[in-house]
Amino acid sequence: MSSASLSLDGNTYDLPLITGSEGERGVNIARLRSESGMITVDPGYTSTGSCESAITFIDGEKGILRYRGYPIEQLAEQSDFVEVAWLLLYGDLPNEEQLSEFRAQLTYHSMIHEDMKKFFEGFPNNAHPMAILSAMVSSLSTYYPESEDENEHDQNIIRLLAKVRTLATYAYKKSIGQPLTYPLNRLRYCENFLHMMFAVPCEDFQVNPVMAKALNALLILHADHEQNCSTSTVRMVGSSRANIFASISAGISALWGPLHGGANQAVLEMLQMIQDDGGDYKKWVKKAKDKDDGFRLMGFGHRVYKNFDPRAIILRKMSDELLSELGLSDPLLEIAKNLEQVALEDDYFVSRRLYPNVDFYSGILYRAMGIPTNMFTVMFSIGRLPGWLAHWKELRDSGARINRPRQIYTGANERDYVELAQRG
Numbered sequence: 123m124s125s126a127s128l129s130l131d132g133n134t135y136d137l138p139l140i141t142g143s144e145g146e147r148g149v150n151i152a153r154l155r156s157e158s159g160m161i162t163v164d165p166g167y168t169s170t171g172s173c174e175s176a177i178t179f180i181d182g183e184k185g186i187l188r189y190r191g192y193p194i195e196q197l198a199e200q201s202d203f204v205e206v207a208w209l210l211l212y213g214d215l216p217n218e219e220q221l222s223e224f225r226a227q228l229t230y231h232s233m234i235h236e237d238m239k240k241f242f243e244g245f246p247n248n249a250h251p252m253a254i255l256s257a258m259v260s261s262l263s264t265y266y267p268e269s270e271d272e273n274e275h276d277q278n279i280i281r282l283l284a285k286v287r288t289l290a291t292y293a294y295k296k297s298i299g300q301p302l303t304y305p306l307n308r309l310r311y312c313e314n315f316l317h318m319m320f321a322v323p324c325e326d327f328q329v330n331p332v333m334a335k336a337l338n339a340l341l342i343l344h345a346d347h348e349q350n351c352s353t354s355t356v357r358m359v360g361s362s363r364a365n366i367f368a369s370i371s372a373g374i375s376a377l378w379g380p381l382h383g384g385a386n387q388a389v390l391e392m393l394q395m396i397q398d399d400g401g402d403y404k405k406w407v408k409k410a411k412d413k414d415d416g417f418r419l420m421g422f423g424h425r426v427y428k429n430f431d432p433r434a435i436i437l438r439k440m441s442d443e444l445l446s447e448l449g450l451s452d453p454l455l456e457i458a459k460n461l462e463q464v465a466l467e468d469d470y471f472v473s474r475r476l477y478p479n480v481d482f483y484s485g486i487l488y489r490a491m492g493i494p495t496n497m498f499t500v501m502f503s504i505g506r507l508p509g510w511l512a513h514w515k516e517l518r519d520s521g522a523r524i525n526r527p528r529q530i531y532t533g534a535n536e537r538d539y540v541e542l543a544q545r546g
Contacts, residue, residue, distance in 0.1 A: 261367075
């Protein structure tokens with residue numbers, strides 16, 4: 123086995139090299155502290171691999187994203203969200219019998235216990251849907267207690283995938299004061315979500331197939347993205363052997379942050395700000411290019427993808443199809459398209475790789491579908507759920523130790539306690 127050598131205080135330590143299936147290489151420092159007494163310091167974990175995983179591969183330089191080896195472009199075009207969820211969870215695409223049974227189970231478990239409706243009654247009308255979703259997912263553990271039975275783990279995975287749509291739509295209905303809409307067994311996953319979101323009693327609501335197709339693509343594109351903040355949170359919490367509901371609830375809370383899942387909400391808020399200021403997008407582009415101005419265009423560039431975001435390319439095409447189908451005329455969408463054109467052609471943005479990313483287009487699509495801004499992060503949660511569950515399952519199956527990062531202490535040195543009367 124090849125290794126790297128590290129010299130510290132006159133001693134040399136041989137550290138094993140790990141090579142992934144796509145040629146990624148890493149230095150295994152697991153024994154460094156026990157052998158040398160030292161640790162590595164990597165704020166933000168930008169150069170730290172927390173685990174080995176077989177779920178998702180990303181090459182940011184080449185714009186590659188693959189789930190279990192399958193290119194995201196093929197999955198978004200040819201697959202559906204339920205099939206992708208199975209793929210992430212179990213490693214291979216399902217056969218016809220497996221997929222049919224999986225769909226049936228998701229339909230069977232889509233209802234929530236009627237008593238849980240009382241929980242929704244306790245939240246204020248202006249409660250953020252993410253706060254409600256996190257709390258309700260955690261509360262599922264009171265109805266389905268933790269078990270070490272592997273079959274029960276798989277059953278709880280199905281329960282979460284099935285019920286998260288219902289919980290999300292109930293949170294929305296609560297916020298607008300409408301009665302709750304129950305799922306329909308005849309509808310597929312995305313159609314059922316749209317039905318529960320927008321159907322009201324005494325009206326014949328029909329799901330627009332183009333809207334369902336767009337939602338399906340959005341959920342697939344968000345299904346996993348390797349060790350991001352929320353996924354790492356799920357694995358961190360799961361490493362303590364916390365139950366699956368608590369682990370996923372923690373992931374939802376992490377996703378809520380504006381630097382993570384809240385980015386597409388920030389895009390729409392930026393567009394609204396530009397519209398309220400008169401709609402002069404050129405003014406704001408000029409401000410973004412001014413290094414002395416604190417304004418930054420939201421939804422441009424990406425920490426991982428250096429040249430383009432493969433998900434954004436798919437959603438750009440999808441947004442054109444959906445807007446054309448719905449015949450929408452929306453000033454915010456017009457501003458967005460103008461900003462997109464600038465970013466794709468202006469040397470300032472091109473040279474700095476500030477291209478529209480997945481958050482830019484997902485916000486546009488969700489707005490076009492009639493989903494309110496405060497639900498955007500909830501939609502991200504629904505999409506990301508299969509990835510979180512796959513990582514939780516992979517962690518459990520690997521028997522990994524509890525996560526316990528180290529630190530470099532920078533506080534006060536030892537000092538004696540001073541009585542209150544003697545303190546200055």
